[in-house]
Amino acid sequence: ETGVTQTPRHLVMGMTNKKSxxxxxxxxxxxxxxxxxxxxxxxELMFVYSLxxxxxxxxxxxxxxxxxxxxxxxFLHLHTLQPEDSALYLCASSRERQxxxxxxxxxxxxxxxx
Amino acid sequence: GIQVEQSPPDxxxxxxxxxxxxxxxxxxxxxxxxxxxxPWGQLINLFYIPSGTKQNGRLSATTVATERxxxxxxxxxxTTDSGVYFCxxxxxxxxxxxxxxxxxxxxxxx
Numbered sequence: 001e002t003g004v005t006q007t008p009r010h011l012v013m014g015m016t017n018k019k020s021x022x023x024x025x026x027x028x029x030x031x032x033x034x035x036x037x038x039x040x041x042x043x044e045l046m047f048v049y050s051l052x053x054x055x056x057x058x059x060x061x062x063x064x065x066x067x068x069x070x071x072x073x074x075f076l077h078l079h080t081l082q083p084e085d086s087a088l089y090l091c092a093s094s095r096e097r098q099x100x101x102x103x104x105x106x107x108x109x110x111x112x113x114x
Numbered sequence: 115g116i117q118v119e120q121s122p123p124d125x126x127x128x129x130x131x132x133x134x135x136x137x138x139x140x141x142x143x144x145x146x147x148x149x150x151x152x153p154w155g156q157l158i159n160l161f162y163i164p165s166g167t168k169q170n171g172r173l174s175a176t177t178v179a180t181e182r183x184x185x186x187x188x189x190x191x192x193t194t195d196s197g198v199y200f201c202x203x204x205x206x207x208x209x210x211x212x213x214x215x216x217x218x219x220x221x222x223x224x
Contacts, residue, residue: 037155042215042216042217045212088155090155090157101145102145102159102162105149
């Protein structure tokens, strides 16, 4: 089983749709992250969860709603998105949030908002 | 917060050539990683190297923490090395947040 998996890999949705992105990690880590990667921009950290508790929310619009039901699963619920939200959404995990621990990334979900 | 600068922004190599990618950071760090993002978007861990030197096959990396830079060396480049190389750091005034550089986009020609 690969370390961090994400589904779906590709998603096209209209601005009025509701969809969810799923991330699962099989590494026994306690911290999970959502990043957004837009064209020609650095990776932007969106949310951080540590032991299922949200510890960072970096000024992300409320149309993005994360959920972490347990330390292995992370969701990103999407509703009434805008075309500028089209991007690659990457999930990552690390052993702990604090401390010098490596982050491991999933393959990403490429989202297109029409 | 901590600033991360990568150079060069773009690099084109002939297959078999060697190259050096650089990452400068503006504050002390306790975590530095190099990643390769392949054409499908997957970020692959190359090195975890907050200090010192490591080698893995044709790739090696050196971080001089006291001078706030890290270098990634690619020897005998192959077309499969194409993609974007990111440096990411944690520490300094950034606290627990990982800060990514803008990346170096590498294209290796056959």
